[in-house]
Amino acid sequence: MRLVVVGNGMAGSRLVSEVRARDPHLPITVVGAETCQPYNRVLLSNVLAGSTRPEQVRLLDPSWYAAHRVEAVFGSAVTCLDRDTRAVVTEDGRRVPYDVLVLATGSDAIVPPIPGVERAIPFRTLGDCERILESAGSSRRAVVIGGGLLGVEAARGLAGRGLPVTLLHLAGHLMERQLDVEAGEVLGETLAGLGVDIRTGVTAQAVQADGVLLADGDLVEGDLVVLACGVRPVTGLAADAGLEVRRGIVVDDEMRTDDPSIFAIGECAEHDGTVYGLVAPAWEQAGVAADVITGGKALYRGSRMVTRLKARSVELAAMGETQLTEEHAEVVRFTHRARGTYRKLVIRDGRLVGAIVLGESDAVGTLTQLFDRGGPLPGDRAGLLFPGLSATAHVADSPTLMPDAAKVCQCNNVTKGQIRACWEAGARDVAGIAAATRATTGCGTCRDAVEGIVGWLCEQEGVSA
Template sequence: MTRLVIVGNGMAGARLVSEVRARDKHVKVTVIGAETWQPYNRVLLSNVVAGTMLPDQVRLLDPAWYADHSVTALLGVEVTAIDRETQAVLTADGRREPYDVLVLATGSEAVVPPVPGAAGAMAFRTLDDCRAILAAAGAARRAVVVGGGLLGIEAARGLAGRGLPVTLLHLAGHLMERQLDAEAGLMLGETLAELGVEVRTGVVVEEILGDGVRLAGGETVGADLVVLACGVRPVTGLAGDAGLEVARGIVVDDEMRTDDPSIFAIGECAQHDGTVYGLVAPAWEQAAVVADLVTGADKTSRYRGSRLVTRLKARSVELAAMGETHLTEDDAEVVRFSHRARGSYRKLVIRDGRLVGAILLGETSAVGTLTQLFDRGSPVPADPAGLLFPGISGSAVAESPVRMPDAVKVCQCNNVTKGQIRACWESGARDVEAVAAATRATTGCGGCRDVVEGIVGWLCEQEGISV
């Protein structure tokens, strides 16, 4: 019997456990997680901060799941070393767990900027962080969030949604500079301002004080709650200490295997073909590949990289970005629509007749079809402007379930198509919860829930079924 040990019980590790069990009931599975929590959906933590979800609602696996599926789960246990010679992992509490196959799913950790006082601020990364932030927010009068990437924006919007005045400080010239161009970043800032978040870009934080932060130049921004969202870095120390190849992340091949053939790495700690992915969909794709290989379900399974679609999960802010969004008219064909008064910005980047990048801010109904074009590298229509406005008569884009092809990928996180949802419905799933249980659609970032509801509702309507 193969002994599989998984180090890390976050979104990648927990997914691997369930993928393995879906393929093989007999592999001996032990998962070791440093956090005491059952695995939870980190993508939805901003909803916990905003108060729209409770901690129990972001849980990925029910506590009884492990026993029901013969999985040994060691929670709140830190792995301190890998003994590659004897194939065992060592834990801080003195345990020695032997393995035939070891998978590292150690994830990433919050970056704490090297400024005085940073140790006294709160990071926004884990469920424990959320609970600490919420406890502090209850007594706070004003908050500062440092970092204008995805996490920082979600944290700032969540706190503002609780009625707390929030200032968002960002080093770069505009928000989400990796995913957005300058105009989109500016308009996103204006949207956030309307929701109660004061945005300041191009500022340098020099010190975190007990009553706020001090900026370069001496200005102080007052706050009694400071949240750091300055990015993350892969957790690679365990692999590096064991002599595995580490660059920015743990280096793996197309099988997600390290330079030790009995050790794999997946998720945010892994570096595949020079890239470390920081989103959930690639981690889950990688987990499926490793599950195929470990169980023998598909020995030809390989990971070929992911084409990323970034979705902002902040209440009342619709944003999606994908691909090469920074290309200009000098490098590609760019189709753009901007309406600042309405906070609407849409941009397509087309090269050689294919969609290579897109930004949708303010209204994202076209994201499903654009993602399909982006994923498949399919030719765009002769008049690509129609892609920006799904409701235009004759447009190639139709988000209505009636016109949506079965091959359209509805849930990006879990690679679920409209056809799979239809098949699930035909098998008896009559609501979103039943579809989610069968296909996992909506269980990642949750951004596809409205579309799934629309498909299920349309199917029920066709059959005269009331829901």
């Protein structure tokens, strides 16, 4: 059986490594449109901010493919999927036959159809990031169009480099998909304090040489314009081949399309009506597909979404149904706008179905676990928002009180128990834990927790971390 994977981004490269870990002999060919090795797209905002170097976001070294007998075809996009002969054709004319095909084509940045938009730089790929950084070095002022997660991270990253930034957003508040109105306003006030000028409820009419013209006639000055207007699943290849496509490529619980020999995973896939835009679901899907392809049994039942903002001096986590009000759920809320603090719990049938934590807090670990497990909540709701004030609160951020079943790394589904097992097997530092479990290699926000667990384990045994 010959496996062909179209797409070598975060989903495709994970699928290849997962399959190879299960079957060392299965012939694998991976075809990627980008010329460079796969990289962690989630960490591009860190590259933009200067806290991470481009070489630090690489996922698989080129030597990995040869060492694991994987044929890698990079720099030539697939232009045709021939289901009759079971082959894919690349733009340079190469024909690659398959028995099983996995589509991991990801998403493209949405570029608004406005005059002069070619002057702007989308923020999607490593190449985009490098272009933005090059332009930032000679720019006097930047404008970011789009106030979703990526736009906020881009604006904060550029402001952190000392560049005056204006963030433009069509909706009435930032990150409206993840945050309610008040949380979006508090986030905007926090960013304003860090040097980002926020303008919500505005429409970009055109990109000009001296800035962005708004629909109301105002000109927002800037010689660097960055687009963060969202993404769109890349489904053209599947649609042209006659596969079922809605918003994404439709798949079942085994990640199969309506052609049993073709799978789809990651941002291009639509499962049960949902297209996921975060790395953790893509990696979960890759694991399920790898199991099925190598003869195992696995089902994907959807993912519980936890969004973490990666921006210096801005702590934000949002999960689940954050928009529900008191009419439909029990809502517990605390706001201290002067300190940039906003905390909200959304509870239904005694279980946490949504939460927002903005500002420094030791509650995030506990809330994430309660949301992920869907278990019953303690009666002391205030103790969940302020763990340090409650003697009965279950402080998950303390390694001593954290159960082994607690999930530490959301991106890679790694528990405290797995970290403990790796430590007992000889992995005595974060690098060793990461190599064995992949913890910390996704969005990176769990690094402090992993360091804390390793330090605690070393302290218990009286050894040096």
